[in-house]
Amino acid sequence: MNETLINPFNTLTHPTAVQTSFYAIASFARFDPSGRYIGAGKYDGSVSIWDLETRAQIRTLDGHVKAVTNLDWSRNSRFLLSSSKDWNVIIWDLAADWDPPQRYKTIRFDSPVLSASFHPRNSKIIVALMDTGDVYLVDLRKEHRSRVELVEVQEEGEEDSRQSDMTVVRFDPSGRYIFVGTSAGTILVFNTRTKVMIARHKISGAGVIKGLEFSRTGRRLVTNSSDRTLRQFNVPTYQTSKDGGACLEQELEPTHRFNDPINKTAWHSMAFSPNGEWLAGGAADTATHKIYIWDISNDGQFASALDGGREPLTHLHWHPFKSCMASTTRHGNILIWHSPSPERWGAFAGGFEEVDENVEYEEKENEFDIEDEAEIQRRKMKAEEEEVDLDAVPDDPAQFSTRLSVPRDDEDFTWADKEPDDDSPWKMRIIMENDDT
Amino acid sequence: MKDEALASASSSQQSALFYPRLSLNGHTRSISSLKFSPDGSTLASSGADRVIKLWDAYTGEILRTLSGHDQGISDIAWSSDGEFLASASDDKTIKIWSMDKGVEVKTLTGHTNFVFAVNYNPHSNLLVSGGFDETVRVWDVARGTCLKVLPAHSDPVTSVSFNHDGTLIVSCAMDGLIRIWDVDSGQCLKTLVDDDNPICSHVEFSPNSKFVLVSTQDSTIRLWNYQTSRCVKTYSSHVNRTYCLFSCFSHSKHKYIVSGSEDHKAYIWDLQTRQVLQTLEGHRDVVLAVATHPTKDIIATSSMEKDLAIRLWFGKDDVVTQKTQ
Numbered sequence: 001m002n003e004t005l006i007n008p009f010n011t012l013t014h015p016t017a018v019q020t021s022f023y024a025i026a027s028f029a030r031f032d033p034s035g036r037y038i039g040a041g042k043y044d045g046s047v048s049i050w051d052l053e054t055r056a057q058i059r060t061l062d063g064h065v066k067a068v069t070n071l072d073w074s075r076n077s078r079f080l081l082s083s084s085k086d087w088n089v090i091i092w093d094l095a096a097d098w099d100p101p102q103r104y105k106t107i108r109f110d111s112p113v114l115s116a117s118f119h120p121r122n123s124k125i126i127v128a129l130m131d132t133g134d135v136y137l138v139d140l141r142k143e144h145r146s147r148v149e150l151v152e153v154q155e156e157g158e159e160d161s162r163q164s165d166m167t168v169v170r171f172d173p174s175g176r177y178i179f180v181g182t183s184a185g186t187i188l189v190f191n192t193r194t195k196v197m198i199a200r201h202k203i204s205g206a207g208v209i210k211g212l213e214f215s216r217t218g219r220r221l222v223t224n225s226s227d228r229t230l231r232q233f234n235v236p237t238y239q240t241s242k243d244g245g246a247c248l249e250q251e252l253e254p255t256h257r258f259n260d261p262i263n264k265t266a267w268h269s270m271a272f273s274p275n276g277e278w279l280a281g282g283a284a285d286t287a288t289h290k291i292y293i294w295d296i297s298n299d300g301q302f303a304s305a306l307d308g309g310r311e312p313l314t315h316l317h318w319h320p321f322k323s324c325m326a327s328t329t330r331h332g333n334i335l336i337w338h339s340p341s342p343e344r345w346g347a348f349a350g351g352f353e354e355v356d357e358n359v360e361y362e363e364k365e366n367e368f369d370i371e372d373e374a375e376i377q378r379r380k381m382k383a384e385e386e387e388v389d390l391d392a393v394p395d396d397p398a399q400f401s402t403r404l405s406v407p408r409d410d411e412d413f414t415w416a417d418k419e420p421d422d423d424s425p426w427k428m429r430i431i432m433e434n435d436d437t
Numbered sequence: 438m439k440d441e442a443l444a445s446a447s448s449s450q451q452s453a454l455f456y457p458r459l460s461l462n463g464h465t466r467s468i469s470s471l472k473f474s475p476d477g478s479t480l481a482s483s484g485a486d487r488v489i490k491l492w493d494a495y496t497g498e499i500l501r502t503l504s505g506h507d508q509g510i511s512d513i514a515w516s517s518d519g520e521f522l523a524s525a526s527d528d529k530t531i532k533i534w535s536m537d538k539g540v541e542v543k544t545l546t547g548h549t550n551f552v553f554a555v556n557y558n559p560h561s562n563l564l565v566s567g568g569f570d571e572t573v574r575v576w577d578v579a580r581g582t583c584l585k586v587l588p589a590h591s592d593p594v595t596s597v598s599f600n601h602d603g604t605l606i607v608s609c610a611m612d613g614l615i616r617i618w619d620v621d622s623g624q625c626l627k628t629l630v631d632d633d634n635p636i637c638s639h640v641e642f643s644p645n646s647k648f649v650l651v652s653t654q655d656s657t658i659r660l661w662n663y664q665t666s667r668c669v670k671t672y673s674s675h676v677n678r679t680y681c682l683f684s685c686f687s688h689s690k691h692k693y694i695v696s697g698s699e700d701h702k703a704y705i706w707d708l709q710t711r712q713v714l715q716t717l718e719g720h721r722d723v724v725l726a727v728a729t730h731p732t733k734d735i736i737a738t739s740s741m742e743k744d745l746a747i748r749l750w751f752g753k754d755d756v757v758t759q760k761t762q
Binding site for chain 1: 709
């Protein structure tokens with residue numbers, strides 16, 4: 001709502017400066033889909049939730065006994081998933097009235113959990129990566145209750161070769177596919193419904209795949225790998241499960257490669273801006289806190305390097321719709337980056353309009369004519385006849401739709417919508433802090 | 438002159454929209470503010486007698502009296518879940534009351550003079566207040582701390598409120614300026630001013646936040662499109678020269694504007710045609726506070742010192758439904 005007033009000419013920009021920092025003792029921090037909260041995972045096993053408006057910690061979730069490895073929010077932020085090295089994944093229900101919030105579900109595995117995430121359309125479906133290199137798809141729905149290991153189909157003639165470890169796992173934004181990165185430098189694609197591997201992409205020269213991120217639309221994918229390069233790919237279209245057929249073997253050629261040619265630093269994490277115009281990479285530098293920004297809309301040109309001080313960066317996440325990022329330092333501080341808008345002193349003067357370019361003033365023919373006041377009044381009243389609409393909310397350009405169109409007859413989509421979760425829009429209850437504490 | 442002719446013509450044509458239904462007695466001094474709870478079940482009132490009273494909005498029964506302020510109260514506001522009520526007082530504090538427990542849970546101190554206006558944001562994690570120290574302050578509700586002090590105006594701030602998504606604040610003051618602020622950065626984004634610079638009494642965003650409704654002490658209420666800085670509607674024929682009178686939108690399917698008046702009446706205008714639909718008569722002093730029910734056609738009005746009864750006016754349809762209950 002404030003966007004059109006702050007940025008009337010709608011210039012695109014990326015974050016450039018630190019706005020504030022939270023002393024959270026966090027190992028990573030992620031925005032929720034509404035962009036109002038930040039969830040921070042800690043080494044001691046707790047999770048804290050921060051309100052970006054009041055810049056205060058509003059909830060603490062104590063459930064794990066070892067470090068939290070990943071967090072994921074459901075679409076309406078009601079459920080929060082935390083994975084931990086203590087072999088557990090906990091789903092929290094934040095709509096509970098009390099603090100600490102209610103534990104909605106605990107899923108126990110047989111080894112430390114490196115990451116876990118919700119299905120983008122149904123938070124009853126979860127994918128989890130173990131530190132043994134295995135990936136499980138857990139379905140908590142009554143009809144479909146299951147825990148299935150995703151298994152890589154071996155290439156022909158290599159039956160006896162050792163399976164490569166899975167190192168990273170992500171749902172694509174539609175939830176239709178699961179993308180898995182491996183230690184052998186390949187990306188495996190599984191159909192979420194059938195759990196069958198449908199494609200294997202070799203990324204030549206990548207080494208171990210360390211990270212995978214999608215752009216909001218799901219059309220582009222960026223990988224982080226042990227060769228210290230970020231690669232951007234266009235995501236190919238896959239056959240639907242109806243067509244059946246063998247597993248697609250295809251080498252993917254990156255559209256762009258991003259690296260630091262001088263310092264040759266590796267990357268800890270990367271993030272697309274919500275509109276997909278920018279890519280941010282968090283450098284794994286041991287002495288500085290550096291974020292590199294590339295301009296994707298301008299053929300991937302390097303745009304800027306942001307300096308966040310001396311505490312090394314461990315994690316980076318982009319706000320769901322604003323020009324704002326959260327980066328976490330090794331000391332556990334969360335830095336919130338924004339693009340400051342210059343103070344417009346003209347706004348303090350009534351009736352002052354800023355224009356985007358110089359306008360040559362031309363005196364109108366009738367400018368100094370004396371008009372009949374009654375006539376002016378009549379015209380003003382006439383103009384006021386026009387109907388006003390007080391209820392229709394104008395489209396906020398900042399919050400473009402995140403919902404992807406769903407082909408209704410495609411079973412791979414409709415399957416996930418059966419037995420929907422209870423993630424309806426809700427409000428975080430305000431808990432008054434006691435004055436004594 | 439022309440407007441008055443229009444007004445009398447229309448009121449004679451149409452039958453009354455609202456009927457007096459209930460009269461709530463209890464306050465001992467001027468009543469400063471009236472607010473319906475978000476679910477519409479309760480009406481809260483505050484006054485110069487330093488207390489807040491809660492009434493059943495349908496029966497008029499008194500539910501509770503909250504006391505604790507050392508000076509008169511100028512404004513009250515409900516949190517969006519109806520669990521808390523904030524009050525702004527001449528004792529320079531804002532107090533937050535828990536409706537559940539019926540007690541004061543927090544006192545916000547920081548204003549250096551009378552606090553005159555207060556409002557919650559839609560998520561109810563922030564409060565905005567304005568007062569005679571000419572500042573607008575943003576507060577963290579849960580912790581009771583002041584997050585921002587905006588040196589907003591050069592005269593007492595008479596009204597402040599958030600827009601529907603909580604990203605903007607609008608404030609107005611006796612300096613005649615209406616300013617729009619960015620909540621996140623605290624920057625001033627826009628200033629609206631009428632040619633004659635009249636003192637502003639009250640301001641609020643329209644439900645979709647595209648417009649602001651401003652009452653000024655030249656006996657006029659204006660609806661501004663703040664993006665284009667254009668006044669799109671003017672409502673007049675009431676009297677407003679001295680006091681900060683409230684004005685508000687209806688929330689039912691009938692679209693109208695309601696305001697108090699210094700001629701001891703309350704006025705109802707049609708939103709689009711700007712004609713007076715009805716005047717509510719009965720009060721024996723300046724009608725200061727008005728409030729509209731969040732879902733039904735119910736209006737609450739109250740006035741100053743000489744008439745300490747709050748009146749509830751029910752729409753035609755709601756009179757019937759109430760009788761059957």
